[in-house]
Amino acid sequence: MSDRMNMTGRRAFLRLLLCFALLFLTLTSGSAFSQSGGELRFCLRSEPKTFDPLLVDDDSSLSIRYLTGGVLVRVNRHTQELEPELAESWKVSNDGKQITFKLRRGITFSDGSPFSSEDVAFTMQRLMDPALHSSTGDAFRSGSGAVTTKIIAPDQISITFPAPIAGLDRLFDQVAIMSAHSPNPKKEAAVLGPFMVAEYKAGSSVLLRRNPNYWKKDSQGRRLPYLDSIRLDVQSNRDVEMLRFKRGELDLINVIDSDYFDRLAASSPQLAHDAGASLDSDFMWFNQVPSAPIPEYKRAWFRSTSFRRAISQAINRDDLSRVVFNGHAQPAVGPVSPANKFWFNNKLKAEPYRPNAALQRLQADGFHLQNGTLFDKAGNAVEFSIVTNAGSKPRERMAVMVQEDLGKLGIKVNVVTLDFPSLIERISQKFNYEAAMLGFRNVDLDPNGQMNIWLSSAENHAWNPQQKSPETAWEAEIDRLMRAQASTADPKKRKESFDRVQEIVADQAPFIYLVNQNALSAVSSAVEGANPGILSPQTFWNAERMTLNASTRASR
Amino acid sequence: MNAARKLACVVVLALCAASLAANWLAPAGYARQFREAPSAPPSRQHLLGTDEVGRDRFARVLYGTRISLLLAPAAALLSTVLAALVGGLAGYLGGIWLRLARGFTDLFLSLPWLFLLIAVRALLPLNVSPLVSVLITFLILGLLGWAASARVLSTSADALRNSDFLLQARASGLHGTRLFLVHVLPNLKPVLYAQFWISIPVFILAEANLGILGLGVAEPLPSWGSLLRELEGLISFREEPWRLVPLLLLIVVMTSFQLLLSNEEVTV
């Protein structure tokens, strides 16, 4: 009897051992593929407004679209070159009106529906729907008339536009392809990107999970992405974000303020990344709208080029870079930052700080200094207000420093911080402001995206929008040059035109450019494979290849 | 208690004197930016260091005292008077007046006044002088801050209305306004004093938050509220403990004021 029991006992023991061995192998199999798994965590600064990739406009939605959307071509955020993505190759016609794509085969959406040129056609038709108002779609609306798509083969499609579009191929970096045949009524649920939206808690967080059908593989043939999931928390307060990063609750901060950057660099320099000048610029401008409810004499100052140039010369941009950004910024030259290597007009330099020259310029115009106050020809004391949005500490500090700089010239500046909706109403609807200071987040390298800023008839021609016909000769010239660069596909000719625009802007100073901030970001030591750059999204542009190190993965 | 009161007296007088003598104590002024030394630690030239654009913090504390410690109590007084009028009077009159006042007060407590403030800012000219801007800010704070204590006052006054000693006073011939002012109001003092003391720091802090809407003190004028908002960059506390000085100063001043002006009825 005892023998029998021993036999059964031994068998049971062997079975148990086998179980344990299998369990052990399963648990540690992760280490065989040493780069898989884990959840990346970072913050979104605001609530994502939409998950529909064609309607995306704000930063947070853009981040989600970047991580979940599959695009035909991708601008490599590091080299700034266009690379094939879902399209193997493409060709733009000579007249700039037509583009033909050859697509990859054998790709499926996250819900299993197959990817073919029908989906591209569907996406383009949806994008070009006149009732759809989005920045992605509007970029393609170069002229009136329908956009036609021709499906040449399941893996080949050509799209024809009514008028030529400058930089047509690069625009497709923004177009996330949607599924035409997805059974899901919510068409945006089926995606081609590395991740897909798994959970959304409004006002709180978004959870993205790995897309099991993602087509991209690494050099060893392993399916990407390496990460299991990405958790995005909605947190607008930067102190809290910084705190959580330091505690290890967040893995990266995509854009970090210079104060926090320096504090981080002091304690853990390897986590803080300064990628150099970004494409963003901070600037101020004067209200030149003829019907604006401001006193006539002030309007006369603001419309005078020498007044604007004098103000520009009286501002100490080096101090702004040094004091407000701790050196992580550079004096700005014009609408294009030096980081935009191709389009920047490198013959131009930032306006140097010359308060005496500024004063002389003003005096030549009839202004005179008396008892520390500047008066104009008619005897009005020079005083104006700068409105800016609350909530941006660097901008508020810049405004205070500009106030002091101009005070040395006898000009009294009042800094008014407003909430964003009130500010927008003032600067684009009611025009009851005198000067404004804002920043421009440039996502696109191609200046064609700025058409609505430079055309005098356009909405965003901030200092005097929607002019029926150009009110000054230089604005007429800018109109002509912008149209010229948009109508040709030759990069050299386009650059010539746009270089000239930059020169005119430097001469006339409708915008007084202040600084170009550096692209600062923070990446924790838990993350591997990050390569922070200056193009958005700065830290996670290669999210499909990013991974977490082993100890972090084990602890999460 | 006497020793404490003497100390409180000294503190308050010292602060008043210092803020009046700001021109001599802090010749640098509150606006001058020492751009070579932003966010500097305390030194002989800058007793409390400098802020992020290089302005002397000690000067800003002294000049900020003038504004905040003068206007915040004035606004607190305004809100206390309003609370006494609405809550106290309604409780004293009783009946339909009491019900109306209570309903009105409850409604007042629940509305989003943020939007009224935004509208006020829009109505003001952009180039309003900093002094006018801060006066208007504190005026509005006073006009909006009475509701909570008015509710408590209405209960107090209601209880008084039915009390014996008021019946006696009425029987002895006192009526109307005189009765209210002489007999009811003094008995409401605990709540009124509490309202007054709480409102002062609340308004000082609120004024800073209103800066987001464009109200409040305009740059470069300092206020206690804006100095206290510096605390929000809390992470650097261990390295920059001198940033806590405005907060400590405010606590000391508030406590001193309360000790000075307390008496038998208000505190034991």
Added chain:
Amino acid sequence: MLRKISLRKMPLGKIARRLGAIAALVLLGGLLSATLVRLAPGFDADERELDPSLNAESVRALRQSRAGEHNILSFYAGYLRGAIRGDLGTSHALGQPVRDLLRERWPVTARVAGIGLLLAWLLASTLAFTACLWRRPAYEILGTTVSGAFLCIPAAVLALLSVILNAPGYLAIALIVFPKIYRYSRNLLAKAYALPHITAARARGLGEVRILARHVLPVAGPQMIALAGITVSIALGASIPVEALCGLPGIGQLAWQAALSRDLPLLVNLTVLVTLVTLLANSGADVMNYMLRPREA
């Protein structure tokens, strides 16, 4: 022996009238808040207007998107019609039905603000009663200084502190609210203590606790109950910065979002909710005082 507390019954008619008044005030509150939001500048403004990649038609469409809310009366009428059916409107900022948002979030706020309020009362009462029972100036000064200190610290800083220290959100709310409770209750109790019959009771040899329970609390009680009513709305107000900074998905965070983006449907609903809670709390305090008042002879 404890005096038997006899409760006065409130007649049904009075209760019905009170409920009716609450309902009317809530509706009025919704309308007034909608008016405030509509009239504040920037109602039509959307930050997407500043995006240069949008063309003129898109910007125009953007400005027109709120056209349905321009006439406040018709908007409110539509809102009420929908509310009767159970549809509270859709939030512009979050793109979700308001009813779902409120349903998900009010338990969080109720918990955080509720516990915070209880804790605040506990803290304030401890300090106040300590100063009453052990009548030493040191306790008085301690109470004043401690409550004064927390009153002077900005709510945002307290919230950040609780994030740093990994403390629960209700602690921040408690620290924000308790100084106000302390100040009011301390003054009310001190006033009650100053009454002449307290000295007489002490002379008779009554213990401090008995004096507090029998002679002081009944005098100060009604006002403390009224205070309890308003502390509910103070706690709700405090929950806005605390939830926003501590990342708690409650009503306060929603309110902050709504205010920033001028989200009219959400703001109207939130005001109705806050008005309702405030009215219920204050009316509850009134009813309690009514019931506890000794019957008139």
